Amino acid sequence: MTAVGIDAVEVWTGKLSLDLAETFAPEQGDDPAKYTKGLGLHESSFPDAHEDIVTMGANAAYRLMERKGLTPDDVGRIDVATESAFDNSKPVSTYIAGCLEQVYDGDFHHANKGERKFACIAGTQSLDDACNWIRAGRHRGRGALVIASDTALYERGDAGEATQGAGAVAMWVTEDPSLVALSVEQGHGSADETDFLKPNQQFPSVDGKRSIQVYLARMREALVDFESVAGEVGPEEYAYAPFHTPYPGMVRKAALLAYRHTIRGTDVEDDLAGDIGRQPRRDEYDDEAAFDDAIRDYMDALKERPEYREWYATHIDPTLAISERVGNWYTGSVHLARLSALHHAAENDRDLAGEEVLVASYGSGAQAEIHAETVGEGWREEIDALSIFDRIESRYDLTFAEYERVHDRHNHAKQAELEAFTTPEDEFIFDGWGGMNERT
């Protein structure tokens, strides 16, 4: 079967940043370590006054098209994943196509456009839709633009406020991709949940503590389901495992769960048994609560073991470098985690072509999905072409008072007036509700 997947990626970060330790923590009366160590977050990205999900998505897509030398005629599909949409009828992809048509000769009238929604997992679902469209042979030699764009804001004072973020990831999906080819096999864990939802409201109603448990439960189901179709996953089988990253601390919990699961019945578990025992099996316990306690004790012991720490440092930690600087980008988050891992491999001159990564996506509401990806021959060139860390560095650093005004500006109920902090440069900008998004 022909390989299908991501040929190239571009990223647009919201142009403002909030330092959580220096600026946010003191205003909350919190120890900065709660954010930097507990949640694992240092900064969040925010859109400037002239940015929104359309401009961020269009800017990422334009950058991608320019770098790859694409014209509208090369694009057969524009799929946008977002949970920050402001229009209940017109998909954000039409707005983005409208922006791009201002700068290209030709149009996207031939391109199928849509908008996917399932919280953060919609980015991966859109990618999947695009791959299936190509696999089905409907693409007529064209590729798909898949854009994940979100402004992740919480109500001021909500516990989630520290995990905010904003930005867009644009992916070019083709046959024989340079970056990664997606496996056809995938595993799902999906259930109707109400820990994080936005029924006709901009900011989520969140039960934060429960959302962590739901994430872990669905992720475990997805892993078991993936193994049922792709075979058992060993701890060293994949070079990296990028997870959906609402904040790095969440990934620490998910990674421990995944490690425990993948070492079950392996030599690693046997080798560890002398120090921390074998992991408890459900059928050995009559009482569910006693089993849960035993598992918790095993996990507590496991996470202190050098074997686990080394595995985490090699396979997981490199996926978090972007996320800890930009916060939660919702639909774009897991795609930043993949980029972060590939960037780490490039920095360390690792020859990754042909190796596999295990990608674990998640969206509240709730669904997890796991699939494998094979790194393509052209991955290094694609990663070297990105300048994500320079762009992160060049954001405008907000004071707390400025952050409050930015939050009000992007609050749909307030839409407060705000002068931009940065000067638009060769980018699409938002100039008012119902106005045009124009390139300057």
Ligand code: HMG
């Ligand atoms: P909180 O209750 O304010 O924080 O909010 P906490 O008190 O639980 O502390 C967080 C961690 O910091 C804890 O570590 C503390 O021990 C530690 P943990 O027990 O988790 O390992 N800590 C410290 N560490 C070092 N020094 C200190 C210190 N103080 C505390 N001084 C919460 C945390 C996640 C609940 C909140 O941020 C929240 O509600 N976030 C939004 C929901 C969320 O992100 N959930 C994650 C799973 S759901 C998901 O991923 C989907 C999502 O992306 C949406 C979508 O799909 O669309 C959100």
